[in-house]
Amino acid sequence: MAVANGVPREYRVTLDRVRDWSSDTRSLFLRLPADSPLVFDPGQFVSLALPAGDRPPLVRAYSLASSPEDGALEICVDRVPGGEGSGYLFGLLPGDEVVLTGPFGSFKLAEPPPTPLVFIAQGTGIAPVRPMVRRALATGDQPIVVLQGGNAATPMVYAAEFVELASANPRMRWESVLAVAGTAAADNPQLERIVRERYVEADDERARHFWICAVGALATRLRDLLRGAGYERRAVRCEKW
Ligand SMILES: Cc1cc2nc3c(=O)[nH]c(=O)nc-3n(C[C@H](O)[C@H](O)[C@H](O)COP(=O)(O)OP(=O)(O)OC[C@H]3O[C@@H](n4cnc5c(N)ncnc54)[C@H](O)[C@@H]3O)c2cc1C
Incomplete structure (x- = not known):
């Protein structure tokens, strides 16, 4: 059909x-x-x-x-x-x-832009990132970073697969960013700090494209941080659950 x-x-x-x-x-x-x-x-x-x-x-x-x-x-x-x-x-x-x-949904990646790609997810928010990363690896040649946030109490879903993909593809980096014990599951100050230090304070490069997915306010805080730092609005895609 x-x-x-x-x-x-x-x-x-x-x-x-x-x-x-x-x-x-x-x-x-x-x-x-x-x-x-x-x-x-x-x-x-x-x-x-x-x-x-x-x-x-x-x-x-x-x-x-x-x-x-x-x-x-x-x-x-x-x-x-x-x-x-x-x-x-x-x-x-x-x-x-x-x-x-x-x-x-417009939170998607059909054809990856030819710029560095950064995927940021907390918890199960990594779910939509998984097929996007696979697509980017299959069709592009740009650097890819996956920041997978979590905490000690929640499983790092698909982490083993990301580790394998990163070891097979030198242009991809995967990092797990665990929140310290006691942090609410939907929050991850460590993740926010890394995003700020690396993509706001470390350089003036503003060509990266971001995909952010998380439950609640963490998603919009990360989005606003990056847009406020000079990344183009349309280059910072965000899905808040
Ligand atoms: C575009 C979109 C995609 C989504 N994709 C997923 C997905 O792939 N997997 C998934 O588990 N949920 C996903 N959700 C959330 C899902 O739609 C429901 O909101 C969730 O399952 C809770 O529904 P409920 O009826 O069990 O609880 P409700 O009584 O409706 O509880 C809602 C509360 O649960 C919180 N919440 C929502 N999702 C989660 C979650 N995953 N973990 C912890 N707290 C949560 C909300 O912030 C809200 O406070 C998505 C939401 C949106 C808008």
């Missing part, structure tokens, strides 16, 4: 399997119907319509952690305490079906 590139539509998908990163972070692998490919750009998200909550459907957005070339869709979900959407997803079993619509 011919599908217009990137036009959102509804799909009924089946949960194939899960991968547990920890008791509260899980990847869900979703199978599309055989005749219905979902055409998306790395970094985009889908909206799940869940039969949960007081007034179903409960609509929740999840970034695609898989690449368009992968076939199966992967989303990486945190269980939010008391959260109805994430709680529902953690209760799904292989074979269960979910209705989703997508793809959505």
Whole structure:
């Protein structure tokens, strides 16, 4: 079936399997119907319509952690305490079906610009970064830096894969930036300090392009820091969950 590139539509998908990163972070692998490919750009998200909550459907957005070339869709979900959407997803079993619509979002990387690329993510915010980095490695030749923030209590999802990619590609660097013990999961002052020192104070180079993804105010603080330091607005892309 011919599908217009990137036009959102509804799909009924089946949960194939899960991968547990920890008791509260899980990847869900979703199978599309055989005749219905979902055409998306790395970094985009889908909206799940869940039969949960007081007034179903409960609509929740999840970034695609898989690449368009992968076939199966992967989303990486945190269980939010008391959260109805994430709680529902953690209760799904292989074979269960979910209705989703997508793809959505301008936080994406289809064709990498020929400038240094910097990806900054906290926690599961690394999910949309994963397919973007894969795309950049497959199609460009510019330097790539991935700053993956986390803390001791949360799993560093996809870290082993990033380590492998960085060792196979000298133009890519991956760093984990752990917040000190006691910092709230959505915060990472160490990450903010590194971004400030390296990309604001260290030089006047302002050609880099950034992709930032995190839960809550950390995302917008990093975005505003970089835009305020002279990077072009459109060169600092940000997705706040
Ligand atoms: C574009 C977009 C993409 C997203 N992609 C993902 C994704 O790939 N994986 C994912 O787990 N979530 C993702 N989210 C968040 C997701 O849509 C839900 O908000 C989340 O699952 C909580 O829903 P809930 O019904 O369980 O809890 P709710 O009762 O709706 O709780 C909302 C609270 O949870 C916080 N929250 C939202 N996401 C997280 C999280 N991941 N970890 C901890 N706290 C969170 C919010 O800041 C808010 O305070 C995304 C959100 C957006 C807007």
